[in-house]
Amino acid sequence: MNVRMPFRRKIYYLHRRHKFMNRIERQISRFRGWLPRKPMRLDKETLPDLEENDCYTAPFSQQRIHHFIIHNKDTFFNNATRSRIVHHILQRVKYEEGKNKIGLNRLLTNGSYEAAFPLHEGSYRSKNSIRTHGAENHRHLLYECWASWGVWYKYQPLDLVRRYFGEKIGLYFAWLGWYTGMLFPAAFIGLFVFLYGVTTLNHCQVSKEVCQATDIIMCPICDKYCPFMRLSDSCVYAKVTHLFDNGATVFFAVFMAVWATVFLEFWKRRRAVIAYDWDLIDWEEEEEEIRPQFEAKYSKKERMNPISGKPEPYQAFADKCSRLIVSASGIFFMICVVIAAVFGIVIYRVVTVSTFAAFKWALIRNNSQVATTGTAVCINFCIIMLLNVLYEKVALLLTNLEQPRTESEWENSFTLKMFLFQFVNLNSSTFYIAFFLGRFTGHPGAYLRLINRWRLEECHPSGCLIDLCMQMGIIMVLKQTWNNFMELGYPLIQNWWTRRKLRQEHGSQRKTSFPQWEKDYNLQPMNAYGLFDEYLEMILQFGFTTIFVAAFPLAPLLALLNNIIEIRLDAYKFVTQWRRPLASRAKDIGIWYGILEGIGILSVITNAFVVAVTSDFIPRLVYAYKYGPCAGQGEAGQKCMVGYVNASLSVFLVSDFENRSEPTSNGSEFSGSPLKYCRYRDYRDPPHSPVPYGYTLQFWHVLAARLAFIIVFEHLVFCIKHLISYLIPDLPKDLRDRMRREKYLIQEMMYEAELERLQKERKERKKNGKSHHNEWP
Structure with a gap:
């Protein structure tokens, strides 16, 4: 071992x-x-x-x-190592004559045993103070200095965690602590960007013009029931949009892309230090045994293993390819299910915006679009949680269908499927709002429709960014709240119910009279996939924190607050609510590191598109340098934004409305007579121009600037990321020198120890008169 x-x-x-x-x-x-x-x-x-x-x-x-x-x-x-040795023996001992009658796992599978687990080292509570009487056992010590809520502000005792739970769990908490620590600068800068928006709110020319635009009447945002509205009615939304979409947004997007690279590079250095401290540098995993399912399936087809020289089950290439094709088809089908669910949410939004616009309550009627977005996000969250249950079963079925050869291959295949499913499920609606909402609606008089019936949803007069902020904020808060409840609340309720049944069965018998194995048996077992759920939750959060962070700068702060709680929740769960998992070794976090790198690359692309397409940063910049009062002067201050709102709105002749989209209100409440013109967000020619409602030159300038920004932003950030990766070595220099020195010293000491032993034996033999003249000196 x-x-x-x-x-x-x-x-x-x-x-x-x-x-x-x-x-x-x-x-x-x-x-x-x-x-x-x-x-x-x-x-x-x-x-x-x-x-x-x-x-x-x-x-x-x-x-x-x-x-x-x-x-x-x-x-x-120590206790953890002894348990690992015992488990190693039990996995390989033959319990009955026969080729496959080997190992504890098979006895658990066929129901001979109900459970097999290492015991905790006693109770995690004590009547005596740990400061005066010391810890009664390592579990008690872990509870007092790690799992207790009173030590949330202190470092984790990783060496003690590793000693009690093993290197694999210790590495998870080391990574989680490192990720949480790295969130501090990201949360600080994100909060600074938000506060910058707060302090500059009163000086923002765009929001001022929106709030003062009482004479600008906007076209209805839905068919029939949506009324005309003054642009000034969206004053609050314009101010809220400025909090997230301001001059510091681009800087923060670049910062977070660089931050993700720095986080991963420094984690590699931190992992190297931990691997050295925990003697994992030279540790290599044992040659994995073949999975029993694989062996049973292909036991009749064997070939010689080129390494061991022994016959082993063999899966034909054609059979493997056919299984992978079926599995890939299943993955594609489930992604189509996600897209169908998103399409259903889109239809809900399109249909209900008219319903809310005709609502009796004035509060909902006047905020029909916000009510639509809020309810759609909540429904989307419920669909996400329901589909996650289905995805787990489908991923398990497809992974078993592939018949992976070893446990690590099975784990990697299952991890990739579950991550892909949950990532698409969680982020598909966010991608729709960020890049599709309001982009393909057409214009008044020529709206694009779903199934030639429902008019596609438009953005709010203040922009689409407010919808994206609501989507991210609600999903992050609800998801993290639900996860924390399922991680701690559910085991607490289950264990409480088990203790209640035991009290009823044994009457007045006290809990302390139960042996340790029975106390541990009544706790919740660790889930079948080990640390998979813990990693998946944090990786999905990392995606939320980086992929759309340009639209929601407070995401790192929410992630930081959640993770401070998450560390103690996980610690409390491992120490008090779960059976003790088997200690196992690992050198790193496995396939999750590659997934983190993929998310880091995707975040650069998505943030470039969010800044260029979703926010109004590029249109404002084009107006300031090309069409505003400061055009040609090389300035871009707030004084250069005078007239931007009027320049970003096009004019529509009300009489050109289609019959099915013509509003029931004629707009006479604004001027006393039927409204003749209304405005909408776009860059199009007026109705009486040679090409009515054709794109203006400003539209093409904005489009070219957006494309140029995406290309420049991505290349610049990727260059910075690669430069940082090159400049930061994976192994600290002092650690590398120390490892070389200690490797040399170990060889010297082993030689000296062996020589000392031989000399000692020679002396003893001489003393007993048994020395030989040809003995090695």
């Missing part, structure tokens, strides 16, 4: 990174007046001395047992 155990004390020197963190802590400690006591620091006096961190380690071998530091044979292997 290559279990690495300590054999010689290390000589430590202080890392530069430790010096840097100490300086940070000293700076933060100056603000103790408003921060909790000992911010971020761990209480070192409550943590045990983890000896393996202070020693050189090597794979344990019975033949070289004299090389290792053994103070007590009963505690030489």
